[in-house]
Amino acid sequence: MKISHGALSFDYKDGALRRICLGEVEVIRGIAYLVRDRDWGTLVPQITRERIEPTQISYQARFESQGAALVVAVVIDFADGLSFTAKAQAEGDFETNRAGFTVLHPITGVAGAKVTVEHCDGSSRTAEFPRLIEPWQPFQDLRALTHWLGGWQITCRMEGDAFEMEDQRQWGDASYKTYVRPLARPWPYQIADGARFDQAVRLSWQVAETVAPPLPSTSASGVFPQTALVITAEEARRAVERPGDLELVKPQRLLCHFDATRHGLAELRAFSVLQAVYDAAYDLELIARCDGDLDAEFSGHAKNLAASGLQVASIMVCPSVDRQSTPPGSAWPPCPPLTDVYKAARKAFPDVCLGGGMVSFFPELNRKRPPVASLDFVSHGLCPIVHDASDHAVIQTLEAVPHITASARAIIGQRPYRLGPSTLAMRQNPYGARTIPNPEGARLCMTDDDPRHRGDFGAAYTVGLAAAVVGSGVQVWTPAGLYGPRGVMDWTGQSYPIARILAELAARAGAEVEAEVVPHVFARLSFADAKITTNLASYVRTELA
Incomplete structure (x- = not known):
């Protein structure tokens, strides 16, 4: 479901936000509340009490694993900025490798670009998103990240625990992922029966100098x-x-x-x-x-x-x-x-x-x-x-x-x-x-x-x-x-x-080839004797000519 309010638009599905845009510019690739099991498998929540209103979405998500559950009350408010809050409570001793928010920054127009990093102690510094893929976390002990893209200055503030970023391009994801709970802490870990904890991700933005969004090709x-x-x-x-x-x-x-x-x-x-x-x-x-x-x-x-x-x-x-x-x-x-x-x-x-x-x-x-x-x-x-x-x-x-x-x-x-x-x-x-x-x-x-x-x-x-x-x-x-x-x-x-x-x-091994990929539109391989084109939007047609 595509939802718009002013300059803001995003896709909402299964409790998560994808392709968060200001105008035509994708400024955040996704925000989701995720729970992982001890094998890093992603638990699929049962979503109930879902309400979608003009400037607010709310629902309850229930994650079950090994006889216990984590119940999370979520409110997504986008009347002024965007605020994604979650209040969680365990029913039984709940084992997990990670439970909480994940924020994805896109890579096109962002890799190698400037970012202001704010740490949990309130200190801040200017850095760059890695251009080559970092083997370890490029940023740790995070409270907020501010980046510039397509004429916008976007601040992403994360609350409830220490966050850190990993360079998700390593695994093929087209994003930098900021997630809750540092990996240096023990995992899997247990959330005790009845334990409660709150988290939030808040986006704010303002117009920066006008820059045309990069062509994703x-x-x-x-x-x-x-x-x-x-x-x-x-x-x-x-x-x-x-x-x-x-x-x-x-x-x-x-x-x-x-x-x-x-x-x-x-x-x-x-x-x-x-x-x-x-x-x-x-x-x-x-x-x-x-x-x-x-x-x-x-x-x-x-x-x-x-x-x-x-x-x-x-x-x-x-x-x-x-x-x-x-x-x-x-x-x-x-x-x-x-x-x-x-x-x-x-x-x-x-x-x-x-x-x-x-x-x-x-x-x-x-x-x-x-x-x-x-x-x-x-x-x-x-x-x-x-x-x-x-x-x-x-x-x-x-x-x-x-x-x-x-x-x-x-x-x-x-x-x-x-x-x-x-x-x-x-x-x-x-x-x-x-x-x-x-x-x-x-x-x-x-x-x-x-x-x-x-x-x-x-x-x-x-x-x-x-x-x-x-x-x-x-x-x-x-x-x-x-x-x-x-x-x-x-x-x-x-x-x-x-x-x-x-x-x-x-x-055609060893043959000269020209290739083009336009994400979510098409991919094409042009050889001297043939062209192979596929539809990356609907995946229903691959043409040989």
């Missing part, structure tokens, strides 16, 4: 990367029985997932058998144990690889513990220095192209930066449903992709760069003990099964991602698996719309 040119599909040993065995399945897309490369904490010679042999059926470059994604003698471990991997018969084009090594994120204020898990890990891997595989980085996402790479001199390439993945799984938010992540690739380039320099797996649904959750089940097929954060991947939305998002990657120098991208909820087809061989798109893109 990204264009770039370059060479289109090779396309890879990620496969498991189980998928390899199925593909041997159905060799035509890989011919549907004809990827140049297959990324073979091998977890040394669970897999062994049998899994390597499954990939080797497939190699006899389908000709491609086989890259091994090696999740290494790294919990003992490194030379002994990697020599064992080399022995098994030789025994399997699998001929690999490259090996990407990631210590098992690095699959999980280490948030600010948390202790890093035991792990040998990465220089030692890669040295042992190089010794065991002296003639193989050796890669490193993270099998998870850019935040983990940004926070634990690899010794790039030890590597032949660096890789990380993407997932657009870490924080917000709505259609609008997923498409917004395309704005952040050039920020991610530019920040990765600042870390790895001219080392070859690979991106992926980068799938709509999450294959493994670095921020909790599990991915979130999704039996009802909802728009759900951190789920391993997002139904949109199997439809036109998944095809549209993939075209947008392909366009957003152009110009980054990425040499290989891995936008899907072969089968299942993140694949190009189901287990019976029924293909999804994404398969047709990837077949066209894979056929």
Whole structure:
């Protein structure tokens, strides 16, 4: 629902505000009261007593988890400025990682721009929103932020506790996120039965010098990367029985997932058998144990690889513990220095192209930066449903992709760069003990099964991602698996719309391409022999010409 009052307008849905605009300028991307469980899953509230009046919205939100509940009375007043207040009370001892307000600042026209930061003790200073992605919180102990955009001066005041900001572009979100309760405090934590607490976010604004809002368009040119599909040993065995399945897309490369904490010679042999059926470059994604003698471990991997018969084009090594994120204020898990890990891997595989980085996402790479001199390439993945799984938010992540690739380039320099797996649904959750089940097929954060991947939305998002990657120098991208909820087809061989798109893109690896992304409007890839255009507003049409 779009609501307007004077120069102010915003979208209201499910108790949250999105696209808060003054005139035509989006000055705040969103304000929401969110509650996270111990795995950082977002609890979906039951909203009752909702009233929408000319200058006020009110409702009650009930968040339930593990037999307890947090009940929150909300009032959003926009008669003069905008005030979003929440009064919460626990029913039972309520466990949570975070309960309270989140404020999102947009990135277009804001990244690198001036901001006045007011701290909880009343002191203030002038700073800048980070241009390259910050691995840790750029601003802490926050009470208010004042920024300038499109001819407006906007102040966002936050009450009820200490807030801090994280650079959400790390996860693909097109925003800087200011949230309540510093991560340095313990989590999960309990809100005692009957405990009450209040919070508020208040926006005020005034006209500043007139500045035209920036055009939210990204264009770039370059060479289109090779396309890879990620496969498991189980998928390899199925593909041997159905060799035509890989011919549907004809990827140049297959990324073979091998977890040394669970897999062994049998899994390597499954990939080797497939190699006899389908000709491609086989890259091994090696999740290494790294919990003992490194030379002994990697020599064992080399022995098994030789025994399997699998001929690999490259090996990407990631210590098992690095699959999980280490948030600010948390202790890093035991792990040998990465220089030692890669040295042992190089010794065991002296003639193989050796890669490193993270099998998870850019935040983990940004926070634990690899010794790039030890590597032949660096890789990380993407997932657009870490924080917000709505259609609008997923498409917004395309704005952040050039920020991610530019920040990765600042870390790895001219080392070859690979991106992926980068799938709509999450294959493994670095921020909790599990991915979130999704039996009802909802728009759900951190789920391993997002139904949109199997439809036109998944095809549209993939075209947008392909366009957003152009110009980054990425040499290989891995936008899907072969089968299942993140694949190009189901287990019976029924293909999804994404398969047709990837077949066209894979056929043009190494070709010159011009790309343009206009957020929420369209994405276009222009090759010498074809144009691929997708509608990012309704996701219903992807055209090949």
